[in-house]
Amino acid sequence: MATLLAGCQVYQFDQTSVRAPAHSSYDSGTVPFTIVGDERPDWLIPGSVDAPTVVATRTTEKTGGPDFSGASFLGYMLTLTLIPFQEESQYADVYALTWQGYTLLESRVDYSIKGYFSVYFPTPMMFMGSLTDESEEIAAAKAYVTDHHRDNVLAAIDQQRSDFERINPQTADEISAYLAGPGRNSVYRPSSVIRLIELAPETDVLAYHATNRDVPGYVNLLPDQYQAWLIGPKGLSGLDLQAELEQGTKEDQLLLRMLNAYPDEASGQIAYVSHGGELAKEVVSGYYTGMSQSHRDVLKASGLPEGLVDRMTNEAPSAQLLAAAKTGKLRDANGNIRIPTREELLEQLVRKDNQGQYLSPYTSDDVLAEWVNSAINANIGSTLGTGVGAAAGAYLGEKALEQVPFVGSFLGGAVGAEIGKSVGRETAISASGGWEAIRASSDRSFDDLPSMARYLKAKYGHTGNFADAMNATRQIYPELAESLAQVR
Numbered sequence: 185m186a187t188l189l190a191g192c193q194v195y196q197f198d199q200t201s202v203r204a205p206a207h208s209s210y211d212s213g214t215v216p217f218t219i220v221g222d223e224r225p226d227w228l229i230p231g232s233v234d235a236p237t238v239v240a241t242r243t244t245e246k247t248g249g250p251d252f253s254g255a256s257f258l259g260y261m262l263t264l265t266l267i268p269f270q271e272e273s274q275y276a277d278v279y280a281l282t283w284q285g286y287t288l289l290e291s292r293v294d295y296s297i298k299g300y301f302s303v304y305f306p307t308p309m310m311f312m313g314s315l316t317d318e319s320e321e322i323a324a325a326k327a328y329v330t331d332h333h334r335d336n337v338l339a340a341i342d343q344q345r346s347d348f349e350r351i352n353p354q355t356a357d358e359i360s361a362y363l364a365g366p367g368r369n370s371v372y373r374p375s376s377v378i379r380l381i382e383l384a385p386e387t388d389v390l391a392y393h394a395t396n397r398d399v400p401g402y403v404n405l406l407p408d409q410y411q412a413w414l415i416g417p418k419g420l421s422g423l424d425l426q427a428e429l430e431q432g433t434k435e436d437q438l439l440l441r442m443l444n445a446y447p448d449e450a451s452g453q454i455a456y457v458s459h460g461g462e463l464a465k466e467v468v469s470g471y472y473t474g475m476s477q478s479h480r481d482v483l484k485a486s487g488l489p490e491g492l493v494d495r496m497t498n499e500a501p502s503a504q505l506l507a508a509a510k511t512g513k514l515r516d517a518n519g520n521i522r523i524p525t526r527e528e529l530l531e532q533l534v535r536k537d538n539q540g541q542y543l544s545p546y547t548s549d550d551v552l553a554e555w556v557n558s559a560i561n562a563n564i565g566s567t568l569g570t571g572v573g574a575a576a577g578a579y580l581g582e583k584a585l586e587q588v589p590f591v592g593s594f595l596g597g598a599v600g601a602e603i604g605k606s607v608g609r610e611t612a613i614s615a616s617g618g619w620e621a622i623r624a625s626s627d628r629s630f631d632d633l634p635s636m637a638r639y640l641k642a643k644y645g646h647t648g649n650f651a652d653a654m655n656a657t658r659q660i661y662p663e664l665a666e667s668l669a670q671v672r
Contacts, residue, residue, distance in 0.1 A: 194300050197321040198272075201296035202329060210338035216375050223279065227334050236374035238288065242279045242333075244322060247294065249273035271299045273318075277326055279333040283374050284401035289344075291336035293329040297321050341371055348372040356383045356396075363399055377401050394423055404474065412479035416472050416496065417445050422483045425492055435489055442492070443501045447471055467498040503638070508532050530642055533635040540629030542636050542664075545657045546644060547627050552653055554625035559656035613660060622660075637667035 212227040219228060221240040228240075249272055279291040297318060348370065353362040359380045367373050377399060384392045390410055396402050397414045406414070413422040420442055428438055447453035453470040456463040467473055475496050483493045495501075508529055524532065534544060545556045552560075613619060630636035644650050658664050 195318045195321045196298050196300070197325045197328070198296045198298050199328060202332070203294040210335050213338045213341055215341060216372055225334065227338065236283065236378060238371065238374065239282045240279070241282065242277070244326065245276045245278060247274045247276050272296050273299070275322065275325065277329050279337065281371060284404055286400050288369055288371050288373055289337060289340050291333045291340070293332045295325050295329065297325065344370045344372060356380060360396065360399065374401070377405060381405055390423070408478055409482055411474070412482035415475045415479060417470060420445055422488055422496070426488060435491060438492060439495060442495050443506055445471070446501055472496045472498050502526070502529065505529055530639060533630065533639040535629045535631065538623050538626045538629050540631050542630040542633060542661055543622060543626040544628040544630065544636070545640070545653045552649060555622040556653055556656050559659065560652050633661065633663055633667040637664060637671050641668060641671045
C-alpha cells in the first residue's frame with residue numbers, strides 16, 4: 185500500500201531512437217596509427233609499432249530535453265495520475281580519434297531516454313520500465329551503441345584509405361596539397377606530416393620548415409633547434425624577429441609589438457584553466473604556446489637579443505611593463521634592451537627626486553616623510569568625507585572657523601564640498617609645514633596619480649602605517665582616493 189501511494193519515476197533507454205547507419209560486416213581494421221586513451225578498442229589494429237600516436241576518446245552529451253509530452257500529460261491528469269506523465273531527453277554518444285589536438289575522425293550516435301512519472305500509482309514501474317537511475321540507462325545505451333561506433337569508424341577509415349591510396353602523395357607539394365584537402369581530417373594525416381618533415385633538404389632546412397609551419401601539427405614534431413625559431417604569433421616568431429632586425433627595425437619597436445600582440449579574452453586563445461581547484465586565465469593556443477626555456481636558450485645562443493627572447497612567454501604583460509615599453513624605459517645602463525623584473529618595473533613608476541607633480545609620502549629609506557608625520561600628529565585626515573569635515577577638524581584646533589563666514593550654510597552642499605576640499609587641502613599643507621617643508625622632506629615623487637597609487641599600494645599596502653599615511657596624503661591630493669580604488 186505504501187508503494188502504491190508513493191508512486192514512482194523510472195527511466196528507459198529507447199533502442200528504437202538510435203539514429204545510426206545499419207550494422208555492417210566490419211569486425212576489425214588495420215590502421216596507420218597506435219592508440220592511447222581510455223577507449224582503446226581491440227578492433228583497431230596498428231599497422232606498425234612505430235606509427236604515430238592517436239588519442240581515442242568517448243563522451244556522452246545531452247543534446248536536448250526533457251521534452252514535454254502533451255498527450256501523456258492529458259492522460260495523466262484525466263486518470264488522476266494512473267497513466268504516467270512522460271518526458272524524453274536526447275543524448276549523443278561521441279567516439280573520436282584526435283592527434284595534436286585536431287579531430288581526425290568522429291563517430292556520433294544519437295539516442296533518447298524516456299522518463300515516466302506518476303504520483304500515487306506505481307504504473308511506471310509495472311508497465312514502463314525498471315526503477316533505475318538515469319545514469320544506469322545511459323550506461324546501457326553506451327553498451328548498445330558500441331557496435332555502431334565500430335562500424336562507423338571502420339567504414340570511415342576504409343574510405344580514407346581509398347582516398348589516400350588514390351592520391352598517393354609523394355613529393356612535398358603533393359603532401360601539402362593532400363593535408364590541405366582530403367587529408368585535413370584523416371587518420372592518414374599524422375603519418376603524412378611526418379613524411380613531409382622527412383623530405384626536408386640537407387641545406388636551408390629551417391627555410392623549408394618555415395614554409396610548412398602553418399600545417400597543423402607540423403612544428404610540434406620538429407627538433408627543438410627548429411621549433412625554437414617557428415613558435416610564436418604571426419610575424420613575431422624568432423625567425424620573423426630576426427628578419428625584422430636585419431631590415432633595421434629597432435628592438436624597442438619589436439618588443440612593443442610583442443606586448444601588444446598578447447591575446448585578449450575575446451580572441452578564444454585564452455581560457456580559464458583549473459589548477460588545484462582554482463581557475464586561472466591561460467593562453468591555450470597561439471602566442472608563444474609551447475615555447476620552453478630550452479627553446480629560448482637556442483635563440484639566445486644564435487644571437488637573438490635576450491630582451492626579445494625573454495618576452496617570448498605566455499605570461500601576460502603587466503600594466504607597468506606596457507607603460508615602460510611605451511615610454512622607452514626598457515634598456516639597461518649599457519643601452520641593451522631587457523625585460524625588467526616586477527620590482528624594477530615598480531621602481532620605474534617613481535622619480536628619484538622631489539621634482540614631480542606629486543610628492544611621495546615615503547622616502548627612499550622606506551619611512552614616512554616628515555611632512556606626513558606632522559600631518560598625522562596634527563590629526564589631519566582623521567575625519568574623512570566631503571573635505572569640509574577634514575577642514576573643520578583642522579580649523580577647530582586653531583579656532584579658525586570663526587573667521588569663515590557662512591560656513592554653516594555650506595556644510596553638506598555641493599559648494600561647501602568644493603570649498604571644503606580647497607580649505608581642507610590648504611589646512612593640511614599648513615599643518616604639514618607648508619609646501620617648502622613638504623618638498624624639502626621628500627626625496628621621491630611621481631609624475632601622475634595612477635603611477636603614485638600603483639606604487640604606494642604595491643610597495644607599502646601591507647605595512648601597518650599605510651592607512652594613516654594615505655589618510656594624510658589624500659588631504660593634500662584629494663584625487664588620490666579614486667586612483668587608489670582603481671588599483672588591482
